[in-house]
Amino acid sequence: MDSDFGIPRQLSDLQKQRTLYQPELPPCLQGTAVRVEFGDATTTADFSGANMISRLFPSTYGQPLAHFLRPKVVVPDAQIITELPAIRVGLVFCGRQSPGGHNVVWGLHDALKMHNTSSVLLGFVGGTEGLFAQKTLEITDEVLSTYKNQGGYDMLGRTKDQIRTTEQVNAALASCMALKLDGLVIIGGVTSNTDAAQLSETFADAKCTTKVVGVPVTLNGDLRNQFVETSVGFDTICKVNSQLISNVCTDALSAEKVILGEEVAASKLTLFDITKQICDAIQARAEQDKFHGVVLLPEGLIESIPEIYALLQLLLNPESDDSAQLSQIETEKLLAQLVETEMNKRMKEGTYKGKKFNAICHFFGYQARGSLPSKFDCDYAYLSNRIYPTIIGLLRNNATKFLMDDIYRNPGPLQFDGPGSDSKTVTLCVEDQDYMGRIKKLQQYLEEVRKIVKPGCSQEVLKAALSAMASVTDVLSVISAPSFGGHTY
Incomplete structure (x- = not known):
């Protein structure tokens, strides 16, 4: 590793005070046990692009959505994960720096160690160049000590290179296989997360066991959808x-x-x-x-x-x-x-x-x-990778x-x-961000319909259900068409 990266550094009084702040976790991620419910397969917000994306990403498109549940929520099919086998995860900073990046590393390290103390987190030194050259630094409590809640990417450094060309993709694949990584976390903006999606598909095609995860860390605020309400740093x-x-x-x-x-x-x-x-x-x-x-x-x-x-x-x-x-x-x-x-x-x-x-x-x-990240970005960045070990x-x-x-x-x-x-x-x-709440409500309505409309129900009930469902289908077909003038999110 380069001697300039990962070493304890001199901090101002304010920086020292910020290292003492412990980010807050949502109820679903508190404690050592994580409760997960896997839902329906996901699709694209723009219905017209679903077929193209499914063709470009046949191995990774349409994965089921994972719901992380509060400890007291009763869901019959939920999986309770208390511990995981020891895993090796690599992490790389891509693109331009954004406040909160160091907390992503901290949160991932704590999550890995919480589930299994033998797990290892390796940071690639120098961004993508370090990834291609297999230059790593093991992330430990000592390394993290002066980088908690701090700005910049100077713990590991970064480069502007993308993981785009065949040579770069092959180098990333070779590094992950040589280091026997179970996971690769790419921290960056729109371009970096696009590279992560393509890399994940390539790894799946190559039968590589390394799972690729992209973390939205960008100050532009342009990387959000129904599931990502904002990006770290915004x-x-x-x-x-x-x-x-x-x-x-x-x-x-x-x-x-x-x-x-x-x-x-x-x-x-x-x-x-x-x-x-x-x-x-x-x-x-x-x-x-x-x-x-x-x-x-x-x-x-x-x-x-x-x-x-x-x-x-x-x-x-x-x-x-x-x-x-x-x-x-x-x-x-x-x-x-x-x-x-x-x-x-x-x-x-x-x-x-x-x-x-x-x-x-x-x-x-x-x-x-x-800049030193805000309280919100400290919390958001720290928890963003707490879910990673659970759902590789x-x-x-x-x-x-x-x-x-x-x-x-x-x-x-x-x-x-x-x-x-x-x-x-x-x-x-x-903005109305309760997207998943509305999805849950829709599923409840559909379940009620299944309970009422069963073989043996009256003709009137069956006719009413068919009429209502036909109307809903017609409306949804119109507003999901590419020519519809509404907004997509």
């Missing part, structure tokens, strides 16, 4: 960036200036449209004697501007997965220059009579990546109001205790 990034942005808002209000910053939003406009929209907003606010404002831009905004995207692809060296290195594109400075030119033009024409436009640019792409539009609707009024508040620094420490992100709170 809570921290929202809270840290909220403070950074609110500080900028306070400064803008005090000094009367427009600040162009990089943050999360969504846009499909052309470069001209974006420039005009910003200029119109500045002019409208100036008419109300508001000569200040903050414009938040997503890092990926440049990908939605067709007239310059192709040029940027040629000018910049791509990432290993052929995507553009968006953090190298100073979109905020480009727009600031275009807006300044347009505002000067309007001032000369007499259509704008406010103060001279002056922009100050900020980039928030890296400030929160190495708010802003859009109020856009006009936000545009013209100074609506913001300063939440202050990220809190680990007291007021604000348990607050959740808006996306996690406003």
Whole structure:
């Protein structure tokens, strides 16, 4: 192993205090016994893609869904797992770092040791390069001691390489077989979890006994579905960036200036449209004697501007997965220059009579990546791998109001205790996340139908059941069709 990885490190007083925090576990994962109920086979949210995915992943698609149950829930078919044989698990950091990654390692280590003290957790040093080269570090209590509840990926390091080419996949397969791994845990975002899915299929085809699991650790918040409500790191990034942005808002209000910053939003406009929209907003606010404002831009905004995207692809060296290195594109400075030119033009024409436009640019792409994870992300990351050994539009609707009024508040620094420490992100709170609860309710209704409609029931009951089921089937066929205009999640 490299001497720089996994060694105890010097910590600040706050970091030392954070290492003492013990993440909270949900009731279903508390104790040494785990109760699991296996449900129906899963499918895709987009019904039209089910056939294609089943063809691409014939060995791993449609696995039954595992329900982890509270200790007192009575389910006749539930399996109670009290101990497991000793297993060997490898773990690798992929992609860019996100707060909470170290707690994933900690949670997996504790879960393995809880079920069998002879189990071994190996961390691959240097990300995927370490995976291919079989460079490992055994994760122990001593190694974890100064990394609990800490930011960054410096316990093991990471690389940007994907597990995509035939050579890379074969190297990963060879490493897992040589190290006799029962499981491989890949920590990363959308691309890394896609690689994990493909790797799992390849391992199954090769009769490799190593089971591959992907853990959603990304600050982008774009890796979620009916079963994954949020990704590890998103809570921290929202809270840290909220403070950074609110500080900028306070400064803008005090000094009367427009600040162009990089943050999360969504846009499909052309470069001209974006420039005009910003200029119109500045002019409208100036008419109300508001000569200040903050414009938040997503890092990926440049990908939605067709007239310059192709040029940027040629000018910049791509990432290993052929995507553009968006953090190298100073979109905020480009727009600031275009807006300044347009505002000067309007001032000369007499259509704008406010103060001279002056922009100050900020980039928030890296400030929160190495942050100490929030209480939520500490808990979420720690428990995300506790289950592994067992189963080897708010802003859009109020856009006009936000545009013209100074609506913001300063939440202050990220809190680990007291007021604000348990607050959740808006996306996690406003969305209806009880997906599995509704699935359970549907199963209860279907079971009631089976009990009532049996051979020997009356003609009236049978006719009513057939009519109702035919109507439900027709409705579901329509809304699950690719042409249906509804949303898929």
